[in-house]
Amino acid sequence: MIRSLFIQNYAIIDELSIHFSDGLTIITGETGAGKSILLGALGLIMGKRADTKALYKLDQKCLVEGYFDVHAYDLRSFFEKNDLDYDDEVILRREILPSGKSRAFINDTPVNLELMRDLSQALVDLHQQFDSLDIHNVSFQLRMLDALAGNKPLLHQYQELYREYQADRHTLAELIRQDRNAAKETEFIQFQLKELVDAALQPAEQESLEEELGRLTNAEEIKRTLGAVFNYLSEDEQSVLGQLQHMVVSVGGIRKFGQSIDELYQRFQGLLYELQDLSSEFERQAEDTEFDPERILEIQQRLDTLYRLQNKHQVQTEEELMAIQRDLEARLQTFDDISGEISRLQEKTAEAERHLQKLAAQLTERRSAVIPGFEGQVQDMLGQLAMEHARLKVEVSALDHPGPTGMDEVNYLFAANKGGRLQMIKDVASGGELSRLTLVTKSLVASAIPLPTLIFDEIDTGISGDVALKMGRILRQLSNQHQVVVITHSPQVASKADVHYFVYKQVQEERTVAEVRLLSEEERVTSIATMLSQSPPSESAIRNARELLAG
Numbered sequence: 131m132i133r134s135l136f137i138q139n140y141a142i143i144d145e146l147s148i149h150f151s152d153g154l155t156i157i158t159g160e161t162g163a164g165k166s167i168l169l170g171a172l173g174l175i176m177g178k179r180a181d182t183k184a185l186y187k188l189d190q191k192c193l194v195e196g197y198f199d200v201h202a203y204d205l206r207s208f209f210e211k212n213d214l215d216y217d218d219e220v221i222l223r224r225e226i227l228p229s230g231k232s233r234a235f236i237n238d239t240p241v242n243l244e245l246m247r248d249l250s251q252a253l254v255d256l257h258q259q260f261d262s263l264d265i266h267n268v269s270f271q272l273r274m275l276d277a278l279a280g281n282k283p284l285l286h287q288y289q290e291l292y293r294e295y296q297a298d299r300h301t302l303a304e305l306i307r308q309d310r311n312a313a314k315e316t317e318f319i320q321f322q323l324k325e326l327v328d329a330a331l332q333p334a335e336q337e338s339l340e341e342e343l344g345r346l347t348n349a350e351e352i353k354r355t356l357g358a359v360f361n362y363l364s365e366d367e368q369s370v371l372g373q374l375q376h377m378v379v380s381v382g383g384i385r386k387f388g389q390s391i392d393e394l395y396q397r398f399q400g401l402l403y404e405l406q407d408l409s410s411e412f413e414r415q416a417e418d419t420e421f422d423p424e425r426i427l428e429i430q431q432r433l434d435t436l437y438r439l440q441n442k443h444q445v446q447t448e449e450e451l452m453a454i455q456r457d458l459e460a461r462l463q464t465f466d467d468i469s470g471e472i473s474r475l476q477e478k479t480a481e482a483e484r485h486l487q488k489l490a491a492q493l494t495e496r497r498s499a500v501i502p503g504f505e506g507q508v509q510d511m512l513g514q515l516a517m518e519h520a521r522l523k524v525e526v527s528a529l530d531h532p533g534p535t536g537m538d539e540v541n542y543l544f545a546a547n548k549g550g551r552l553q554m555i556k557d558v559a560s561g562g563e564l565s566r567l568t569l570v571t572k573s574l575v576a577s578a579i580p581l582p583t584l585i586f587d588e589i590d591t592g593i594s595g596d597v598a599l600k601m602g603r604i605l606r607q608l609s610n611q612h613q614v615v616v617i618t619h620s621p622q623v624a625s626k627a628d629v630h631y632f633v634y635k636q637v638q639e640e641r642t643v644a645e646v647r648l649l650s651e652e653e654r655v656t657s658i659a660t661m662l663s664q665s666p667p668s669e670s671a672i673r674n675a676r677e678l679l680a681g
Contacts, residue, residue: 177247
């Protein structure tokens with residue numbers, strides 16, 4: 131709710147503050163005194179546009195600040211979503227600079243007008259003649275109906291299931307899209323995968339084959355070189371091993387003459403054994419090395435396969451090819467998984483839709499049950515407000531599929547005059563009629579919906595006497611549930627105030643400024659008596675004013 135409004139340098143307002151009651155705040159004043167200017171200033175912190183024409187002093191900025199208590203509005207998620215610091219007390223501030231530049235702030239954080247407008251609409255419900263009121267909004271119409279039907283728990287259950295249902299349907303649609311694309315890709319992927327599977331890839335195979343091919347293509351040179359080394363070591367008349375063996379025997383003959391000589395002998399003998407092993411290995415590899423054209427062709431064909439696959443997939447090794455193979459296998463598995471998930475989600479969404487339809491049927495039944503009583507109460511209360519021929523009809527039509535609030539489409543149809551054709555509210559109701567209809571409908575659901583601050587301007591146009599008194603009582607009753615601010619010319623309405631402000635003009639030097647004054651109880655008597663008669667008021671008017679205030 132709005133706690134106070136501070137205005138500086140706006141239109142004919144130099145500076146003023148208004149503190150609002152939790153219940154019913156009434157603002158009265160002479161025509162042209164500045165009541166509408168207050169609403170214009172309030173409009174600035176509700177995100178409306180302004181220019182330097184609004185400045186009272188052209189060389190100074192215009193400032194409007196609204197102080198709000200928002201603890202009951204469940205707005206924490208709004209603040210978090212928009213990266214704003216949350217507090218139960220919120221200040222909306224708007225500045226219009228002499229240059230024409232406009233700035234908006236929420237709790238001292240600069241924001242754009244759209245964000246300020248979104249927040250203020252949750253805090254203030256401003257009703258002026260010919261405004262587009264939220265009673266035009268079919269979602270609000272349905273919300274009122276649900277409030278009267280006590281549908282909150284059932285609707286919460288429905289909407290929780292509906293959100294999950296919608297998420298599953300979105301996922302299902304995406305999976306079906308992927309599945310359609312997968313069907314186009316599967317044949318190509320299977321072809322690529324078959325090539326890799328048929329290749330029977332092995333780790334490090336390419337390196338081994340390239341090494342073997344090198345040996346085979348150079349077999350003659352390898353055989354000749356290894357054979358020559360073997361002969362030099364073992365077969366020649368002056369073979370290296372023969373000479374070394376003679377030397378080892380000679381050293382063995384003197385090994386007994388010292389430990390160090392014996393150690394040399396042992397090392398020398400070990401060298402001889404190693405060379406003998408090397409000689410045998412040279413002989414073996416020389417004998418095993420043969421030129422094999424068939425094997426060379428086989429290796430070349432295998433390497434050609436590996437090189438071709440690497441070039442095709444733009445990689446360098448068979449390990450990378452094997453990774454591609456695993457990826458293709460995983461993609462095919464994913465396609466299989468998609469088909470299974472599609473089947474699962476189709477079953478789940480079908481079951482959820484059946485459940486939603488059952489819950490929606492319960493919502494429809496409960497809504498339908500309260501419509502006749504609601505229509506009758508609205509008609510009775512409008513009759514009390516000098517609209518005795520007005521009719522409201524709640525039209526409910528069925529949707530083909532579950533929606534966010536059930537399977538009902540609700541429209542309020544209205545006729546203000548006897549014999550008038552029932553039409554959509556926005557097409558038929560005048561500003562005054564709309565304001566009274568809004569007052570009546572919202573007063574009926576006030577205890578069930580957390581409405582924002584309700585501000586009514588000129589709601590009493592065209593009524594007086596007992597009708598105005600009944601309107602005042604309705605406003606008073608509504609203010610027991612919600613904060614209400616009313617700008618009025620009706621003494622009967624004004625008499626129901628918790629707090630009564632009087633707006634007036636005052637000449638200061640060479641300028642006329644608007645001022646606002648909180649009236650004491652005795653000043654309220656005089657003000658209401660003046661509204662009833664003239665200024666100064668007659669004694670009978672004063673007595674009548676006291677009676678109104680006492681009632």
